[in-house]
Amino acid sequence: MKNHFTGAAVLALIAGAVAADTADKRIALSNNYAGNSWRQAMLSTFQETADQAVADGIVAAADAYTTSENQPTEQAAQIQNMILQGYDAIVLNAASPTALNGAVKEACDAGLVVVSFDGIVTEPCAWRIAVDxxxxxxxxxxxxxxxxxxxxxxxxxxxxxxxxxxxxxxxxxxxxxxxxxxxxxxxxxxxxxxxxxxxxxxxxxxxxxxxxxxxxxxxxxxxxxxxxxxxxxxxxxxxxxxxxxxxxxxxxxxxxxxxxxxxxxxIAPGVASLAFWVSQQILDGKEVPKDLTVPFLKITQADLDATLASTPEGSVANTVYTLEDAQAVIEAAE
Amino acid sequence: MNRYRILLPVVSLAVLLGLTFWMQPRAMSYFGVNLLFNLAVPIALATVAQMFIIMVNDIDLSIGAFVSLAACVTATWLNDAPLIGLLAMAALILAYAGMGAVIHALELPAIVVTLGMSFVWGGLALFLLPTPGGAAPEWLRAIMKVKPPLVPMAVVAALLIAGVTHLLVIRAGLGTVLRGVGGNPRALTRAGWNVMQLKALAYAGAGLFGVLAGMALVGLTTAADANIALRYTLLSIAGVILGGGEFTGGKVSPVGAVIGALTLTLAASFLSFMRLSPDWQIGAQGAILILVLTARLIFARRGETT
The missing domain is CATH 3.40.50.2300 (Response regulator)
Incomplete structure (x- = not known):
């Protein structure tokens, strides 16, 4: 019986290694503001990417949280709640580059991976996906x-x-x-x-x-x-x-x-999906430099019709980053 | 009636805490309780500050901006040059006392003066720290991160704040006189007290706790931001009222105010654990407040009829 059990565990491990080592990991998005078209597009892109990743068995859960008010104290509490909720990584668009440092440090000390993007944080234990x-x-x-x-x-x-x-x-x-x-x-x-x-x-x-x-x-x-x-x-x-x-x-x-x-x-609001994949790569054990740079989304004469067709009225042109894009960004930073 | 006044905040906190533990068992630990409540410590201090003002029948709409300014002073001057930092803090407390004296002497409405001053504090904070940054003094960081045996820092701090302010405001003779300013200032004048001095003293008390709130906040966040505590204005007023205080008559409870602050902090976490959409969260927070106040009104009515 015991042998049988170990065999199953090894099998599961092998299967896991093929799919992803992060199949049991949970990722949360901490967001401070949702009141404009850019942030709305950002949230929907994150949800889209996250839902697909969960469906594919790459991560166990990926949930988005937005604070009810755009205040650093609210977001610090939100991050501390995420530690309690047992998430393995936090993808963070911060209300303040410094005022969340205490909460981010708590998260790092509790073993969480924190990846900040767009609104980045200065706490050294967090990763930053910044825009040049x-x-x-x-x-x-x-x-x-x-x-x-x-x-x-x-x-x-x-x-x-x-x-x-x-x-x-x-x-x-x-x-x-x-x-x-x-x-x-x-x-x-x-x-x-x-x-x-x-x-x-x-x-x-x-x-x-x-x-x-x-x-x-x-x-x-x-x-x-x-x-x-x-x-x-x-x-x-x-x-x-x-x-x-x-x-x-x-x-x-x-x-x-x-x-x-x-x-x-x-900058494409889809940078949230890039941050998601970067956090997944870190959870997967990859060595990732702490400072990464987001590529811009450039539209030339040739892509105009396609981009215009895919951009909802009143919104911003967007792109959804894939795992491969994230790996390319990580490689570029090394 | 007096017994109900403190019973209700205690019961609301206990119910909310029970629900939170039931929903998130991980929170039921030394580490968890500290995470749930450590950000409530500066809110509790700001609530006590607000209580000092409400005690003398005024209301302070500048406490959030003031705590932000104190946080900026802590993260810059108090860290780089402790002496200048301490002097600046003392000046801030004096400014608050002066504000109280002016409000009384010129018979100005406190709501207008404090609203105006909130822009002054905000401007000074921006002047001091135009871009977010600064650093918390090491000793302050150490205090806020201390891990006492058995009971987490947040709980010890809450007990300490409640205990000290209870002694100051309820037990001490001067505290009783200060509450009298809210109750019946004319009687105090007839008894030979200088009400302007008393009011200045109450405002100085608020300034002191406001400064402490800013320091505690920076100890937790490790850096400051000129807008870091703007939410505290409304939270502190709600905390005082939730804790059994009333806007008039000098009826306040320091223990209740601290419990009110803890309850409000916990309510926000509870709603977040419930995965309630942020659009509904503010409304739900308001609903919790109304629920508690309704309960209080019912108890108060019953207290009157019996």
């Missing part, structure tokens, strides 16, 4: 340089003042302009990542500007910029867009009307 926003800003200028070899005047649309992301993207844009010295930033306004704010701000500054050949945006503001230029009766410049559905739709319309060509780039 400066590189994103620089890439916009690099693209403009390939399209406009003669250079010219640029308009910069910034995000919400005082937010770290806005500073980083702007730094990248200015670094790009320093490198491609044929460009000149002749104006800079805050569009707050919102179409209506951007439209008003651009309409206000346009009369004072010379001819503008290109616009570097931060996402969420491109459509408003285009509207402001049209309302002022100016030629539409080359606007680098930010993956919002209304921006893509406008781009497709312009392309059909006059062959408009541009580039769109931003």
């Amino acid at each position: 926003f400066a590189a994103m800003g620089k890439e916009e200028i690099d693209y403009l340089a390939t399209r406009l070899p003669d250079g010219g005047n640029l308009l910069e649309i910034r995000g919400l003042a005082g937010v770290f992301v806005d500073d980083e993207i702007s730094k990248g844009i200015h670094a790009g302009v320093a490198e491609h010295d044929k460009f000149d930033i002749v104006g800079s306004v805050h569009g707050d990542w919102a179409q209506d704010v951007a439209q008003k701000a651009v309409a206000g500054i346009l009369p004072s500007l010379p001819e503008v050949v290109g616009v570097a945006t931060q996402g969420g503001d491109g459509y408003g910029v285009a509207q402001a230029f049209a309302a002022a009766g100016r030629d539409t410049p080359l606007i680098v867009l930010g993956n919002r559905q209304d921006e893509l739709k406008w781009w497709a319309e312009q392309r059909d009307a006059n062959g408009y060509e541009t580039l769109s780039l931003s």
Whole structure:
């Protein structure tokens, strides 16, 4: 009887090794906010990936939790509850980079794997999947340089003042302009990542500007910029867009009307699925560096129709990361 | 009536605790109880701070921002230059006392003054720590992580806070006089007390416990954020009322306030264990509050008729 039992256990072990060593592991998503289209897309992507992984027997459970209020103290309590609920890993989009450190340390000490993404935490025991926003800003200028070899005047649309992301993207844009010295930033306004704010701000500054050949945006503001230029009766410049559905739709319309060509780039909310797979890899015993970088989601002229078709109205272009994507990101960081 | 006043918070906490243990047996351990309640320690301190204000018939809408500021001071000055940090804390407590004196002298509504001051505290906190960060002093971290034998830190701290404030507010003579400020300030004036000084003292008490709340919070989180404790304003008011306090008449219970804070913290965890959608959680928290208050009203009515 005992032999029989051991045999079964060994068999189960072998089977487990083939499927995944994480079949009995449970992963939780700790999220601090669900009030915009990006976060909604993030939550649904996580759920989709997690449900499939559970169905495939890769993990035992993967549940998403969102705090009822966007406060670090609430989220710290949520993380401590997850320790009590016996999860093996926490995938975390944090309300504060520092105020959750105590709770994250408790989780690490209790043997949990903590992977933070988007809103990352500074506690050294956690993994971070960060976004290189400066590189994103620089890439916009690099693209403009390939399209406009003669250079010219640029308009910069910034995000919400005082937010770290806005500073980083702007730094990248200015670094790009320093490198491609044929460009000149002749104006800079805050569009707050919102179409209506951007439209008003651009309409206000346009009369004072010379001819503008290109616009570097931060996402969420491109459509408003285009509207402001049209309302002022100016030629539409080359606007680098930010993956919002209304921006893509406008781009497709312009392309059909006059062959408009541009580039769109931003962070996909599907980064939650990347974080999920990274945590699964760590649970699986893989050596994973503590700091990883998320690739941007870039949309070129060729993918426009396909992306627009798959993006719900009012939402953001998204991509679901797979296990292979996660492995590639881990390898790139090593 | 007085016996019911403290009985009800105790019963609500016990019922909620029982349900939580039943749903999540893992929580029924030294480690589990500490995880459930350690974040309640700063909330309990903030609730006691709020109690000092409600005791003198006022209400403090700035305590959340104040605790955030104290947390920022703890994570920056108190860590880098302890002396300056201590002086800053003392200045904060003095500022609170001054706020109480001004509210009394100019007969301003406390609700307006404290709401205004909340922006001052918030601004100072942002000035001190424009981006989240800082570090908790080692000794503070050690205190909040201490593992006493048999009973976890969170429970010891709750007992300590309840015990000390009970002695201060209920047993000590000065505490009785302070409660009198809420009960009948005119009588106190006739008896020769300076009500402005007393009110300043009550506010200083609130400032002291607010500062302690900020320190305890940073000891737990290891770093601060200018918005770290904004939730505490409403939590602390709810905690005082849940614990048997009343908005008027100087009727407060320090032990009840601490229990109220623990109950509110536990309610949030309980709802999370129930896997209730976050859209419903705030509503459910409110429902628990209304339930307890209804029970209190029923007991109070019965107390009057018999």
